[in-house]
Amino acid sequence: MGKTILEExxxxxxxxxxxxxxxxxxxxxxxxxxxxxxxxxxxYLKSMFGTKNIIxxxxxxxxxxxxxxxxxxxxxxxxxKKMIDSVTLYPYHRPFLSLERHERVxxxxxxxxxxxxxxxxxxxxNGFGANPSLxxxxxxxxxxxxxxxxPYWHRIHQLPGIIACAKHGIELITFLWPSxxxxxxxxxxxxxxxxxxxxxxxxxxxxxxxxRSSADLLRMNLPALGPDRWSKPxxxxxxxxxxxxxxxxxxxxxxxxxxAATTMALQDFCIxxxxxxxxxxxxxxxxxxxxxxxxxxxxxSICC
Numbered sequence: 403m404g405k406t407i408l409e410e411x412x413x414x415x416x417x418x419x420x421x422x423x424x425x426x427x428x429x430x431x432x433x434x435x436x437x438x439x440x441x442x443x444x445x446y447l448k449s450m451f452g453t454k455n456i457i458x459x460x461x462x463x464x465x466x467x468x469x470x471x472x473x474x475x476x477x478x479x480x481x482x483k484k485m486i487d488s489v490t491l492y493p494y495h496r497p498f499l500s501l502e503r504h505e506r507v508x509x510x511x512x513x514x515x516x517x518x519x520x521x522x523x524x525x526x527x528n529g530f531g532a533n534p535s536l537x538x539x540x541x542x543x544x545x546x547x548x549x550x551x552x553p554y555w556h557r558i559h560q561l562p563g564i565i566a567c568a569k570h571g572i573e574l575i576t577f578l579w580p581s582x583x584x585x586x587x588x589x590x591x592x593x594x595x596x597x598x599x600x601x602x603x604x605x606x607x608x609x610x611x612x613x614r615s616s617a618d619l620l621r622m623n624l625p626a627l628g629p630d631r632w633s634k635p636x637x638x639x640x641x642x643x644x645x646x647x648x649x650x651x652x653x654x655x656x657x658x659x660x661x662a663a664t665t666m667a668l669q670d671f672c673i674x675x676x677x678x679x680x681x682x683x684x685x686x687x688x689x690x691x692x693x694x695x696x697x698x699x700x701x702x703s704i705c706c
Contacts, residue, residue: 421488421489431589460560461534462491466513486511492508507519535577542570547594553594567613572605573602
């Protein structure tokens with residue numbers, strides 16, 4: 403259930419909904435605006451963050467301390483830090499950061515400007531981009547409407563490199579921004595009806611496995627462990643993979659050489675005429691046994 407509030411800081415906000423399972427803060431803010439009939443994006447953001455100049459980020463929002471303060475005692479979040487853990491993508495990135503970098507990133511999320519945030523996280527350098535498109539799953543959207551009355555943006559669908567739904571194993575749909583929404587401060591909701599004919603298509607097993615592993619990492623809410631904590635097991639795993647590859651390669655090489663040696667031996671065997679002598683021996687043995695002879699046949703040499 404949501405909460406009705408009448409506090410001065412959010413005097414134009416009469417109702418605050420509860421965040422839904424796996425919902426992005428961006429999606430929560432969009433539903434909050436819809437429930438309270440906010441028509442002007444800039445005015446709405448000012449009431450939530452105290453400034454009209456903020457740009458709402460779907461994955462890594464900033465100024466969360468101010469948002470928590472303005473939501474007041476009726477906030478559905480225990481604290482701004484709890485907000486980071488439950489409705490942003492930062493828990494996915496945090497385990498790979500050093501403690502010093504984590505503290506810098508967390509300070510930006512809580513109260514700073516996000517100009518260099520995604521550079522600090524490596525999102526720009528690794529090719530995922532600073533502002534990736536929003537994605538949704540057709541099956542999840544249908545279930546959300548059935549269970550919650552409206553679709554919403556899921557965190558697990560917005561993780562870097564994810565193109566499959568971890569739950570349903572189908573391809574995600576990339577949200578097409580309407581031309582009139584060039585206003586960067588407007589918060590978009592998941593379309594209730596498809597923007598185009600988008601049949602559900604099964605994703606590759608590797609894509610689904612990657613999506614599920616990424617979702618698990620997000621939900622773990624691990625602390626900042628630092629790159630060294632991850633690099634050692636990764637190196638060990640790679641060494642095992644290299645060793646296994648070398649063993650397979652060695653086995654294949656041995657097999658190829660054995661096959662070549664066997665082929666050469668058979669060729670020598672046929673060329674030397676020994677094969678005809680062997681056929682003669684087998685023919686004689688067959689004749690002898692067919693006549694009922696039980697004495698041992700005279701041995702013939704096939705090597706001379």
